[in-house]
Amino acid sequence: MKNVYSILKLTLFMVVLLAVIYPMAVFGIAQLAANEGKGQTxxxxxxxxxxxxxxxxxxxxxxxxxxxxxxxxxxxxxxxxxxxxxxxxxxxxxxxxxxxxxxxxxxxxxxxxxxxxxxxxxxxxxxxxxxxxxxxxxxxxxxxxxxxxxxxxxxxxxxxxxxxxxxxxxxxxxxxxxxxxxxx
Structure with a gap:
């Protein structure tokens, strides 16, 4: 049972890191780019x-x-x-x-x-x-x-x-x- 909780915690941590924090960081960096990351229109x-x-x-x-x-x-x-x-x-x-x-x-x-x-x-x-x-x-x-x-x-x-x-x-x-x- 101890291993299940460890796996669940790791999974939750990875979901938050890769599905929330990483996309927000990329979005934030894009705001510093030309045209705020919207491409060359x-x-x-x-x-x-x-x-x-x-x-x-x-x-x-x-x-x-x-x-x-x-x-x-x-x-x-x-x-x-x-x-x-x-x-x-x-x-x-x-x-x-x-x-x-x-x-x-x-x-x-x-x-x-x-x-x-x-x-x-x-x-x-x-x-x-x-x-x-x-x-x-x-x-x-x-x-x-x-x-x-x-x-x-x-x-x-x-x-x-x-x-x-x-x-x-x-x-x-x-x-x-x-x-x-x-x-x-």
């Missing part, structure tokens, strides 16, 4: 329209399109497709994405399409595309929004980010589309 007119580090679905022709998502942009279920280039089902999905992209961009050839615009990232939530993936959409966006290609090209150029330490340049699709909406 993107605001438009004081309203949150998205997060800088989570991809969103843009499929209307008057917006820049981002990377496809293996999890339909559900941040609660971050994952890749786990299918490789020898998987027939995966190749069909990629071909369908290529065909859709070519329909919206009839001035392109298949070889012009950057790989990141038709393949999902490892997390399925990448908010970035390569500058090349943004630049090849300029003509479509300019036509859809009745803007000059030069204006849209310069907008994309202004949104190209350089990596802080190492890596390749990238464009945050949400930030680019927010800036696109601000063009008048």
């Amino acid at each position: 993107v605001l438009v007119n004081g309203k949150v329209v998205g997060y800088q580090i989570i991809g969103q679905k843009f499929d209307k022709s008057n917006y820049f399109w981002g990377r496809p998502s293996a999890v339909d942009y559900n941040a609660a279920g971050s994952a890749g497709s786990n299918k490789g280039p020898s998987n027939a089902e995966y190749l069909e999905v990629i071909q369908k994405r290529i065909d859709t992209f070519l329909i919206a961009h009839p001035y392109l050839k298949k070889s012009d399409i950057p790989v990141d615009i038709v393949t999902a990232s490892g997390s399925g939530l990448d908010p970035h595309i390569s500058p090349q993936a943004a630049f090849i959409q300029v003509k479509r966006i300019a036509q859809e929004r009745n803007l000059s290609e030069d204006v849209v090209q310069k907008l994309v150029e202004s949104k190209v980010n350089s990596p802080q330490i190492m890596g390749t340049p990238f464009v945050n699709v949400l930030e680019l589309n927010v800036a696109l909406n601000e063009l008048k």
Whole structure:
């Protein structure tokens, strides 16, 4: 019986420590972080329209399109497709994405399409595309929004980010589309 009380006390102590004290400590530390631990939000007119580090679905022709998502942009279920280039089902999905992209961009050839615009990232939530993936959409966006290609090209150029330490340049699709909406 003595062992049962010891086990119950240990269990109660661990529950309080791991279910109450630890979460409260993490919450308290998060309050010291930028934006009080609420993430890197993107605001438009004081309203949150998205997060800088989570991809969103843009499929209307008057917006820049981002990377496809293996999890339909559900941040609660971050994952890749786990299918490789020898998987027939995966190749069909990629071909369908290529065909859709070519329909919206009839001035392109298949070889012009950057790989990141038709393949999902490892997390399925990448908010970035390569500058090349943004630049090849300029003509479509300019036509859809009745803007000059030069204006849209310069907008994309202004949104190209350089990596802080190492890596390749990238464009945050949400930030680019927010800036696109601000063009008048």
